[in-house]
Structures are given as C-alpha cells and as structure tokens.
Amino acid sequence: MLELLLEPRWSPYLAGAGIGLLLWCSFLFSNKPLGCSTAFSRTSGMIESAFNPEKVKNLEYYTIFPPVIEWQWMMVVGIIIGSFLSSYISGTFQIIFIPHTFYTFFGDNLLFRFLTALIGGILMGLGARWAWGCTSGHGISGLAQLSLASMVSVIGFFIAGIVTAILLYSL
Template sequence: CSFLFSDRPLGCSTAFSKTSGMIERLICPDKVKNKEYYKMFNPEIDWQWMMVLGIILGSFFSSILSGTFHISFVPSVFQGAFGDNIFLRFITALAGGILMGLGARWCWGCTSGHGISGISQLSLASLIAVMGFFVAGIGTAMLLFSR
C-alpha cells in the first residue's frame, strides 16, 4: 500500500534522523542547512514522522482498550534476566537504541523498511539484511537469556 499511495517504501528510521535535524536546526540552523545528509533528507515533519507518532498512539490506545496498560520502568523479562536495577535498564535501552539507529542509517533503512518494503521488491540487499537481523536477534537472545 505504501508504494501504491505514496510511491515510497515503508519504513520509519528516517523520521528519527529528521527529528535530530529539527532539534539541531533549533540550535545551529546554518550547520543543518549545509550538511549533505539533510540535503537528501530534509528535517521536517512528513508522513514517516506521522507514522511513528501513529505507532506510539496506536499502541497506547490498544493497551488502554485491551486493559493491559501499565507503567513499567523495568519489564518483567528484563527483570527476570538481569534484576530490577532501573539504571541498568536505562543504560541497556539507551545503548540498544543507539545501536539500532546507527545500524538503520548504516544500511540505509530500518528493519521494517528492509523486511516489508525491500523484500516485497525482491531486493537482494534487503533479503540479506533481514537474514542478518534474524541471526543477530536469535544470537543475542540466546546469549542474554540462556542459563
């Protein structure tokens, strides 16, 4: 549907880098204007940015409607494996987010972009990327949660 209605692949990692550009533009606008990256990906609120907002709001309303909403700073799976240290959870989530962001920019797309749009276009690069995501994910889960 994304190609049909917008002629663009589905993905959302660019929205995060655009958000970074919007924040940076508040601090030093000339620097953002001259960066090659932001010439390709103009830091603005666009459909991808709204999709991220929709994902956040949709998951929130879904949890409210299903009666499963609760605030948790340390998820039960993390707590079972590593304890209930909030600082450790924050550092782990921060490191994971940074690595995911770097990986998404490095391979020119996020997991959803490669997995949904790339494979539907029969892109060999996306197929290899998705296989890498699964291998890395399974390996990390086995490393972290096997006892």
Template sequence: MSFLSRRRWSPYAVGSLIGMLSWFAFVTADRPLGVSTALAKTAGMVEQTIAPGYVAANPYFRKFAPAVDWEWMLVAGIFLGAFVSARLSGDKPEAQVPRLWQRRFGPSRALRYAAAFVGGVILAVGARLAGGCTSGNGISGSLQLAVSGWLFFACLFASGLATAFLLYGKEAELD
C-alpha cells in the first residue's frame, strides 16, 4: 500500500484505473462516467426544498431526478479521495498563491480564490451547456470511440494552452 503515499502516480496507471472504472460504470449502471449531472441534481435537491412544484414540472428534473445516486457519490468520492491522498502523501502546496500567479497578478489570496471560483462556475456552466463534463464528454466519449469525445479532448487541450498563454504569456514556460 506504499503507492498510496506517493506524491505523483504514473499517468498510465491512473488512466488504466479510470478506464476500468468507466467499464465498471457501464456494466453496473449502464451509464458513462460523469460528474456534472451531480451538480445539477444537487441544485435540484436544494430547489425542491424551496419550490417543489417547479422541480416536479421541470422536464430536465423529470429526466434526471434530483437525488443522491452513484454519480453524486462519485463526486463525494473524488473529494474524499483527494483529501486522503493529500494526507497520506504529505503533499501540501508550498504557497497559497503560486509564484507564477504572484508575478502576474500579485500576492492576494482573495483574488486567487475569487478567480478560481469564477473559473469553476464558468466550467460548470459550460459543462451543462455541452451536455457533460471532462469525464462525460472526454473520457467516456473517447472510450466509446465517439468522434465527439476525441474532438472534445482536442478542444480542451487547445483552449487550455490558449488560456495559459493569455493569462501568463511567455512566463507560463518558466514554471
């Protein structure tokens, strides 16, 4: 079990494990891996406490009932797994604000956290508009040899590179 305390794992091993998890999801739930639907279901559960009639009449929530299900538990497992992994490996960030961010935007933790939050919201909205997140569109789609999955990955990497160069310019090469 010493591999659990490593700071970095082999991307080949992790990719293989994600592939096996995806197969398991198809075999047991007849659904591809995905986590962004869990976010929408969580919003639906919150909405049910405020406006149950709206949720009951909403076509999206009739198709994807707001409930704690296996996708929701996968999200909880991702958070728990990341926490346990960080604890076992002793992996702690050297600084709350990375050096590259500090050089470009200053040392403010509040600005860094606000930018991360806004980026997360944009990512979540984009995932719902696209009908799935990285795991749903990319991993599950490419495992099924869907052109859309491979196209998604190509666009993901291209937009990631473009965003890094827009935010950090040539400095992104330094870190």
C-alpha cells in the first residue's frame, strides 16, 4: 500500500474514490459541499478587515460567509501541503518558473508568464464567484447532488477550457 504513495502519478480511480470519500465526510460532518473558492473570498475579507474592519462587517456577503479561518480554508492549506509532500515523497518535486509546455509555445519571458498567470487567476476567481462556486465545488459536490446549476456550470467550464486551449495553442 505504501508503494502507491511513492508513485509519481496516482491512479485516477483511487484518487476519485478518495475525493468521493472526502465529499461524503464533508456532508456528514459539516453538512456543507466540498469546494474551495469560498476560502479565497474569506481570505480577501480577512485582508480587507485588517485595513477597514467596519466596511467588511457591513458587507452583505461577509454576513453569510464571515471572513474567518474555517475547515474549507484549512482544506486549501492541506491541498498545498499535500501537493508538496506528494511530489517530494515521489521524487518529482522541482521548482519551475516557466513550465516546459508554456516555454515551448510562448518562450521564456517571465513577465509574460507572470501576467498570464495573474490575469488567468483573476478571471478564474471572478468566474468562481459569479457561478457561486469553483470547478471542484460544482464538478464534485454539485454534480453529486444533481444540481442543474452545477451541470450548466461544468458544461460552461469545459467549453471555456476547450475554446481557450484551442485559441492559445493554435496561435
């Protein structure tokens, strides 16, 4: 069993089963769906609270989702730590500023890479808030609940991803 943890790529079936178990535990213990975009907006509220706590306190969004550290926020920390540990244990950990695929298509300009990542991250964050959930929230939790909104969102995610890939890699 320990050999599985040393593999550079885990079986998608085992990983999927693990995510399914995590989703089941999420609903059982917290009665909340699995997802992480709310953690990022909570973090934004925590940062803004440091500068203007009264404004954050009066925002309607933060009355529903208070800017505090809670289990979904800790899950994001766990994802980061788990990703590092997984790559380190499997011997695949490396620090790369420009991934090979990006370098092949766009060159080695660090500023362009930074701006691309920044703009992409902002657009993904806005999309997640606009759709009231991220890809994992809709794709895992929403589809498991047979949510029509999640089905439409996931279809939109796939269409946008395919169109973006075609546009980027056909230039």
